[in-house]
Amino acid sequence: MTRLPVIEVREARRIYRARGRRRGRTATPARVALDGVSLNVGAGEWLALLGPNGSGKSTLLRILATLDSPQSGAVRRFGVDAESGSAALADVRRRLGVVFQSPGLDPLLTVRENLACQAALFGMRLDAGAEAIERIAAEAGVFDRMNDRVGALSGGLARRVDLARALLPSPELLLLDEPTTGLDHAARSGFMESLDRLHSAGAVTIVMTTHLMDEAERADRVVMLAHGRIVGEGPPGELRRELGGAVARTSAEHRRLLEEAGLHVAPARDGVIGSGELEAVERAASALTRAGASFHIGPPTLGDVYLGLTGMALSSDGAAANRSAEDAS
Amino acid sequence: MSAVPGGPALLLLTRRELLRFVRQPSRIVAAVGTPALLWLFLAGGFADSFAPPVGAEGGAASGNYAAYLLPGIAVGVVMFSSIFAAMSLIEDRRAGFLQSALVSPAPLWSVVGAKALGGAIVATAQAVLILLAAPTVGLTPGFAGSLAALVAIALTGCAVTALGLAAAWWVNSSEGFHGVMNLLLMPMWMLSGAFFPAAGAAGWLAVIMLVNPLRWCTDALRASLEGDPMSALWAWAGSFAFAGAMLGLALLTMGRGVKVKS
Numbered sequence: 001m002t003r004l005p006v007i008e009v010r011e012a013r014r015i016y017r018a019r020g021r022r023r024g025r026t027a028t029p030a031r032v033a034l035d036g037v038s039l040n041v042g043a044g045e046w047l048a049l050l051g052p053n054g055s056g057k058s059t060l061l062r063i064l065a066t067l068d069s070p071q072s073g074a075v076r077r078f079g080v081d082a083e084s085g086s087a088a089l090a091d092v093r094r095r096l097g098v099v100f101q102s103p104g105l106d107p108l109l110t111v112r113e114n115l116a117c118q119a120a121l122f123g124m125r126l127d128a129g130a131e132a133i134e135r136i137a138a139e140a141g142v143f144d145r146m147n148d149r150v151g152a153l154s155g156g157l158a159r160r161v162d163l164a165r166a167l168l169p170s171p172e173l174l175l176l177d178e179p180t181t182g183l184d185h186a187a188r189s190g191f192m193e194s195l196d197r198l199h200s201a202g203a204v205t206i207v208m209t210t211h212l213m214d215e216a217e218r219a220d221r222v223v224m225l226a227h228g229r230i231v232g233e234g235p236p237g238e239l240r241r242e243l244g245g246a247v248a249r250t251s252a253e254h255r256r257l258l259e260e261a262g263l264h265v266a267p268a269r270d271g272v273i274g275s276g277e278l279e280a281v282e283r284a285a286s287a288l289t290r291a292g293a294s295f296h297i298g299p300p301t302l303g304d305v306y307l308g309l310t311g312m313a314l315s316s317d318g319a320a321a322n323r324s325a326e327d328a329s
Numbered sequence: 330m331s332a333v334p335g336g337p338a339l340l341l342l343t344r345r346e347l348l349r350f351v352r353q354p355s356r357i358v359a360a361v362g363t364p365a366l367l368w369l370f371l372a373g374g375f376a377d378s379f380a381p382p383v384g385a386e387g388g389a390a391s392g393n394y395a396a397y398l399l400p401g402i403a404v405g406v407v408m409f410s411s412i413f414a415a416m417s418l419i420e421d422r423r424a425g426f427l428q429s430a431l432v433s434p435a436p437l438w439s440v441v442g443a444k445a446l447g448g449a450i451v452a453t454a455q456a457v458l459i460l461l462a463a464p465t466v467g468l469t470p471g472f473a474g475s476l477a478a479l480v481a482i483a484l485t486g487c488a489v490t491a492l493g494l495a496a497a498w499w500v501n502s503s504e505g506f507h508g509v510m511n512l513l514l515m516p517m518w519m520l521s522g523a524f525f526p527a528a529g530a531a532g533w534l535a536v537i538m539l540v541n542p543l544r545w546c547t548d549a550l551r552a553s554l555e556g557d558p559m560s561a562l563w564a565w566a567g568s569f570a571f572a573g574a575m576l577g578l579a580l581l582t583m584g585r586g587v588k589v590k591s
Contacts, residue, residue, distance in 0.1 A: 065432050090333065090434040104429030106421075108352045109345060120341035121433035123333025149352075165429070 005079075006173050006205045007041040007064060012073035014059050014228075033059040034070060035228035043172075046199045046206040048219035050302065052314050056228035057209040058101075061177045064207060065098045077173065094122065097171030097204075099179045103162040107151030111142055111161050114150055115168055122169035132168055140164035140194070156187025163194060167204075174198070176208040180215065192218060211314050213302035222302060226310040236302055243300040243308055245278035250288055250295035257287045269313045275300055335439030342430070342440060346447020349417065360410040361455050368395070368402040368459070371524070372466075396466040400551040401523020403460050404543060407452040407485045408518055412510050414448030415493030419503050441494065441583045445576060448490035449483060456482045460554070468554045477558035478550055481565075484572045485546040489514070491575035495582040517543040522551075542571040 014034040034056045041047050049057040062068040063075055066082075066089060075082040077092050098104070105114045112133060119129030137143045140160045142153075150158055159179065166174060176195075180188040192215060198204060208219065216222045217236045224232035224239075232239060248258060251271040258265045261284035263274030274284055281297055288295045303314045350356060372395035379394035421427035430440045460478060463470065470478055493510065500506040520534065521543035527535045538544050545567030552561035 067428065067432060090436075093432055093434040094333070096432060098429065098432045100425045100428050102423065102425035104425040106345060106349070106426050107424070108349045113345070113348065117341050117345055118429070118433070120337040121333075121430055121435040123337065123434065126337075 005040045008076040010074040012070035046219045048216035049209040050216040051225035055225040095172045097166035097174045099176040105150045112146045136164045244276040246281040247275045247300045248297045254293045335436040338435035338439040342443030343447045350451045364402045364405040403456040406456045410452035411489040415497040418497040449486035452486035474556040477553035481550040484568045488572040488575040491579040495579045521547045
């Protein structure tokens with residue numbers, strides 16, 4: 001399928017200046033947040049930016065959301081250059097829906113009042129806005145809570161209202177910055193399912209940052225970021241296949257056994273991880289069994305791919321949460 | 330295509346500020362209660378020992394400290410209220426509401442303007458609450474004087490809220506903002522002629538009081554409450570200039586860089 005680029009980023013660099021210089025020492029040293037990132041996103045595509053905290057994914061999203069701009073490189077959204085003036089910028093923003101890490105809602109206002117603010121900010125006419133608000137609230141399943149204050153809603157429900165807020169002006173591009181932060185497992189899957197439905201309807205391009213591999217799994221394409229650079233890119237299935245058929249995890253003292261079985265070994269948070277073809281993993285499993293070692297084998301996850309590419313874990317809590325969810329299923 | 334019209338956004342966002350205010354009754358208590366107590370205690374405490382120097386501002390009611398103090402206390406109410414309004418900017422930034430408004434196609438002036446307008450309306454309403462006590466201390470401004478007092482209070486509200494917003498834009502935490510505001514606004518209030526007339530103050534203090542914009546606001550309000558707003562023409566000019574300059578400063582500060590907490 002030919003996809004028109006909705007986003008084009010070329011060699012974007014963003015450096016945060018050092019701040020708080022005092023007696024020759026800097027409180028916050030200069031930091032390279034994005035180090036020459038280039039990527040395209042096609043219309044209707046769902047792209048996940050995957051990386052741990054500090055990898056640059058939120059900076060990239062803020063740049064795409066027009067809240068920040070790179071010091072060098074080029075960013076085009078809908079074919080419009082970032083520096084095309086305020087009229088062009090307003091036009092880009094009109095076609096953007098953004099969900100930030102913390103909900104863009106006023107907890108003291110009701111669901112309806114919050115959505116009305118959004119309608120006004122996007123210049124929707126009063127009557128059309130009111131109609132759209134009822135429709136979007138019904139779609140989000142919050143119609144019966146329209147007159148409740150957002151502060152009284154559960155975290156998951158508030159998130160759904162936040163998504164409804166972003167979708168109210170029918171954006172062509174939806175940007176989400178770790179949208180499930182602070183949600184429990186059930187609320188998280190509920191939220192991701194609504195994104196699935198949105199994506200299947202095909203009307204909107206989605207770019208989402210996450211450090212959770214099960215969320216990234218749902219996307220069409222995953223871009224892995226580390227230290228402000230793209231370290232891996234492709235559909236999730238393909239990325240996993242590149243790593244090999246399976247992985248074996250064990251403690252660091254048994255590293256040699258994994259290597260002897262012909263696996264590619266990398267340090268993991270709680271030991272070592274070996275990846276390779278299924279036969280090699282089976283050989284390693286026999287050797288580990290004979291040695292009386294405790295180990296775990298399974299299909300590779302995106303977290304394993306990230307670990308293989310960077311030597312870093314995606315996130316301690318995220319990886320652990322995903323693993324336990326897999327173990328339970 | 331250009332930016333969406335800012336009018337509806339300005340109205341809806343101003344309405345939001347007012348709704349936020351009525352849904353937080355503690356804000357009313359904090360902003361009106363403290364200055365009201367101060368008024369009660371100071372007016373009572375100095376009741377028999379206050380005698381204004383010859384030529385001091387506050388003509389008709391100048392012999393009565395409660396009446397002298399009232400305009401300054403009303404300005405104080407505006408000040409406390411504006412601090413709360415500006416602090417809500419810091420909250421907004423943290424809660425993500427502001428970020429969402431900033432990535433919308435609505436013009437920036439409508440977002441900034443709604444904060445200033447909402448803050449000014451709330452501040453004015455609260456100051457009016459305390460000014461209702463004017464007749465009890467012998468201040469009878471009449472219709473024109475009351476109207477002028479309302480304008481003076483609204484101007485003060487606009488100016489101080491805009492100043493607070495500009496300051497809040499650069500401060501990351503409510504704690505830091507409190508510090509900045511205490512350092513800036515408290516001395517301005519102390520030297521606004523709210524508590525003592527410039528005519529009887531030490532020379533160097535009187536000079537500072539002369540160039541203190543909050544003093545102009547207090548003088549315009551005092552003249553209005555005494556039923557003769559036109560007797561303070563310079564103070565009126567200064568109050569208008571102060572409000573205009575502070576609104577400009579807020580717009581300039583917030584327009585220059587989109588600074589939101591990530």
